[in-house]
Amino acid sequence: MKAVHFGAGNIGRGFIGEILNHNGYAITFVDVNEKIIEALKTRGGYTIELADESREQIQIQNVTGLNNAKEANKVVEAIVEADIITTAIGPNILPRIAQLIAEGIAARAARKINQPIDIIACENMIGGSTFLGEEVKKYCTDTAYLTEYVGFPDAAVDRIVPMQQHADPLFVQVEPFSEWVVQGTACKSPIRLEGIAYVKDLEPYIERKLFSVNTGHATVAYTGALQGYETIDEAMQDNLVVIQLRSVLHETGKLLIAKWGFDEAEHEKYIEKIIGRFQNKYISDAITRVARTPLRKLGNHERFIRPMVELTQIDEMPFHLLETIGMVFNYFDPEDEQCQELKEMILKNGLDKIIPEITGIDNQKILGSIKQNVEKYAYKVA
Ligand SMILES: NC(=O)C1=CN([C@@H]2O[C@H](COP(=O)(O)OP(=O)(O)OC[C@H]3O[C@@H](n4cnc5c(N)ncnc54)[C@H](O)[C@@H]3O)[C@@H](O)[C@H]2O)C=CC1
Numbered sequence: 616m617k618a619v620h621f622g623a624g625n626i627g628r629g630f631i632g633e634i635l636n637h638n639g640y641a642i643t644f645v646d647v648n649e650k651i652i653e654a655l656k657t658r659g660g661y662t663i664e665l666a667d668e669s670r671e672q673i674q675i676q677n678v679t680g681l682n683n684a685k686e687a688n689k690v691v692e693a694i695v696e697a698d699i700i701t702t703a704i705g706p707n708i709l710p711r712i713a714q715l716i717a718e719g720i721a722a723r724a725a726r727k728i729n730q731p732i733d734i735i736a737c738e739n740m741i742g743g744s745t746f747l748g749e750e751v752k753k754y755c756t757d758t759a760y761l762t763e764y765v766g767f768p769d770a771a772v773d774r775i776v777p778m779q780q781h782a783d784p785l786f787v788q789v790e791p792f793s794e795w796v797v798q799g800t801a802c803k804s805p806i807r808l809e810g811i812a813y814v815k816d817l818e819p820y821i822e823r824k825l826f827s828v829n830t831g832h833a834t835v836a837y838t839g840a841l842q843g844y845e846t847i848d849e850a851m852q853d854n855l856v857v858i859q860l861r862s863v864l865h866e867t868g869k870l871l872i873a874k875w876g877f878d879e880a881e882h883e884k885y886i887e888k889i890i891g892r893f894q895n896k897y898i899s900d901a902i903t904r905v906a907r908t909p910l911r912k913l914g915n916h917e918r919f920i921r922p923m924v925e926l927t928q929i930d931e932m933p934f935h936l937l938e939t940i941g942m943v944f945n946y947f948d949p950e951d952e953q954c955q956e957l958k959e960m961i962l963k964n965g966l967d968k969i970i971p972e973i974t975g976i977d978n979q980k981i982l983g984s985i986k987q988n989v990e991k992y993a994y995k996v997a
């Protein structure tokens with residue numbers, strides 16, 4: 616059994632690789648990072664370590680790598696031979712790999728491969744695989760083959776894998792918790808992997824994960840940055856940060872319970888578990904990683920804007936989410952291109968123009984509340 620996985624980064628090696636390998640797959644990782652790809656090619660394996668007191672190590676074997684910038688033809692061949700394709704590359708990068716995936720699918724069609732295949736995007740994003748499917752379709756001439764034999768089931772992937780700084784470029788330390796949920800009804804292949812929960816309706820799961828784990832983690836990052844911290848563990852020792860986190864999670868919790876009928880007591884436990892995960896003393900996670908690409912995180916369907924807007928639609932005013940949104944607009948990491956872009960947009964066009972542009976909101980009352988909070992936290996952009 617063969618898998619092709621795009622993105623040999625933290626979650627790719629630290630979680631997707633583990634599940635695929637556990638199910639007996641030989642994995643071809645596809646990435647543009649030459650150092651990682653070379654190491655995968657020469658060593659054919661790597662180590663995952665659990666970030667808890669056990670420090671348990673899991674050996675991943677039977678892997679190799681391909682550099683899509685230099686070995687596109689080989690990637691096409693790997694897609695022809697694959698039984699499953701996965702990605703963990705970043706939502707913004709998905710359109711950049713769509714053409715190559717389309718070429719691989721065209722090659723499968725030309726060789727009359729009638730074994731259906733699923734392509735699962737494991738990104739922090741609602742509808743990630745569906746989005747990738749639409750991008751791939753733009754490059755497909757034989758859309759009938761695509762429709763019949765290729766599935767793009769959406770997925771929610773949950774495991775905190777921080778930035779890795781080890782002498783071994785492949786070694787990856789991960790939190791012990793993990794969860795991978797896939798929309799089973801959208802699968803074209805009969806393959807079912809151990810370690811993946813296949814569900815009929817993914818929406819409640821992806822929203823619960825994105826609006827709790829990711830909204831929460833990002834809240835810690837932006838509130839922590841405001842307080843001058845550099846790591847999540849530092850920030851989590853500050854009561855003000857934890858109070859903001861808990862308040863935001865109770866706001867999104869209210870929405871999730873009202874919208875999807877999650878049990879209130881169970882959701883409370885879910886929130887507390889997440890807070891415990893952020894407090895993991897065996898992980899030191901950079902605020903810059905969790906707060907990265909703020910323009911993307913301010914998008915209409917993303918972790919802050921969507922729950923905030925939906926809460927207003929059920930007559931709730933999410934003051935804490937609005938505060939965090941104010942902080943995101945003011946967050947600045949000189950190494951992050953999107954921070955630079957956001958800062959330039961604010962300085963050049965002003966808040967009244969850019970807030971609706973970035974968030975996709977047209978409700979004047981909500982726009983006014985956002986502006987108020989951006990101004991309240993205007994500590995860097997001035
Ligand atoms: N790290 C985490 O804890 C989790 C991350 N995710 C999601 O997984 C995705 C990846 O995140 P990470 O693994 O943290 O990021 P990462 O930066 O560690 O990995 C991304 C990989 O994609 C590669 N890449 C970038 N552009 C490429 C291109 N054009 N072609 C081929 N490869 C390319 C990079 O070289 C890198 O190795 C994101 O969408 C993130 O939201 C989801 C759940 C957990």
Ligand SMILES: O=P(O)(O)OC[C@H]1O[C@](O)(CO)[C@@H](O)[C@@H]1O
Pocket residue numbers: 739772773774775776828829832833904905906907
């Ligand atoms: O900014 P992105 O790409 O969503 O990735 C960062 C996120 O990944 C995670 O580590 C796991 O989902 C979160 O805790 C964090 O918010």
